[in-house]
Amino acid sequence: MKQHLVRSFNPWVVVFVGMALFHAWRGSVQDIVIFGGAALLILTQVFGLYSLGFKRQPTVSIAAISATVMISAALLYVSPRHGLVNFLVLIAFVPIGYLLVMHQDRAHPLPSKEDLRGRLTWAIWAAAFALVELVAYLGSKIVGDLSVYPTISVLLDPVLDTSIGRATFVALWLISGVYLFGVRRRR
Amino acid sequence: MTLPQLIVFGYLFFVAIGIALAAIGRLKPEVISPLGQILNFVMSHRITRIALFVVWWWLGWHFLVGVTVR
Numbered sequence: 374m375k376q377h378l379v380r381s382f383n384p385w386v387v388v389f390v391g392m393a394l395f396h397a398w399r400g401s402v403q404d405i406v407i408f409g410g411a412a413l414l415i416l417t418q419v420f421g422l423y424s425l426g427f428k429r430q431p432t433v434s435i436a437a438i439s440a441t442v443m444i445s446a447a448l449l450y451v452s453p454r455h456g457l458v459n460f461l462v463l464i465a466f467v468p469i470g471y472l473l474v475m476h477q478d479r480a481h482p483l484p485s486k487e488d489l490r491g492r493l494t495w496a497i498w499a500a501a502f503a504l505v506e507l508v509a510y511l512g513s514k515i516v517g518d519l520s521v522y523p524t525i526s527v528l529l530d531p532v533l534d535t536s537i538g539r540a541t542f543v544a545l546w547l548i549s550g551v552y553l554f555g556v557r558r559r560r
Numbered sequence: 561m562t563l564p565q566l567i568v569f570g571y572l573f574f575v576a577i578g579i580a581l582a583a584i585g586r587l588k589p590e591v592i593s594p595l596g597q598i599l600n601f602v603m604s605h606r607i608t609r610i611a612l613f614v615v616w617w618w619l620g621w622h623f624l625v626g627v628t629v630r
Binding site: 383385388389401403404407408411414415418419426449454455459460463466467470473474475476477478479481484485487488490491492494495498501502505506509520521522523525526527528529530533542543546549550553554 | 590
């Protein structure tokens with residue numbers, strides 16, 4: 374039992390459970406489901422309860438990736454924010470993501486000290502960034518004014534309501550997705 | 561400088577730091593490995609792949625589908 378408890382303290386489980394609790398406090402039901410569900414999925418991996426998946430990441434052609442990105446970008450750009458089309462496009466990415474990430478781990482050489490230093494540096498950067506956002510959110514709750522302590526969401530909301538802002542966000546979001554889970558991983 | 565401006569400056573500062581870290585990785589790989597190499601390593605773990613996909617997907621959901629709870 375104790376061993377199971379220790380194993381469940383995977384850093385990502387802690388992060389996602391923390392996010393789910395934070396969103397529970399905010400009252401954002403969707404985010405509770407997303408992060409709570411992600412924590413449960415990762416727990417199935419930690420305990421080896423679910424190991425289905427390809428032997429290696431499926432090879433997707435550049436044409437298929439380009440078509441997916443361009444169709445998604447067009448749909449996300451022309452349809453209204455928070456609308457049904459955006460919802461369907463995002464839902465469609467769930468099975469695509471499943472295919473791209475749920476393959477078996479591949480063997481890799483031990484990380485060099487530069488790798489470990491880089492990983493730690495980027496982790497600190499991400500944690501500090503998240504901390505600034507958290508402080509802004511808590512500050513806005515304490516003073517009851519989001520304009521005094523603006524969060525990134527509050528700052529980006531009006532930007533995303535403009536054509537150029539939405540186009541930029543959609544492009545950056547999709548390109549980062551391809552970089553993380555698509556073309557680059559096949560090398 | 562007002563408090564909201566300071567917070568916006570803080571966000572931009574972190575973006576700038578991120579760009580600088582990526583540049584250092586490329587120009588001085590003996591200091592920290594390039595971002596692509598680090599990602600190659602962390603993405604070889606299924607749990608990390610799942611976690612990063614959830615974070616990436618949630619960003620799209622949060623800004624394009626969900627309505628910010630204020």
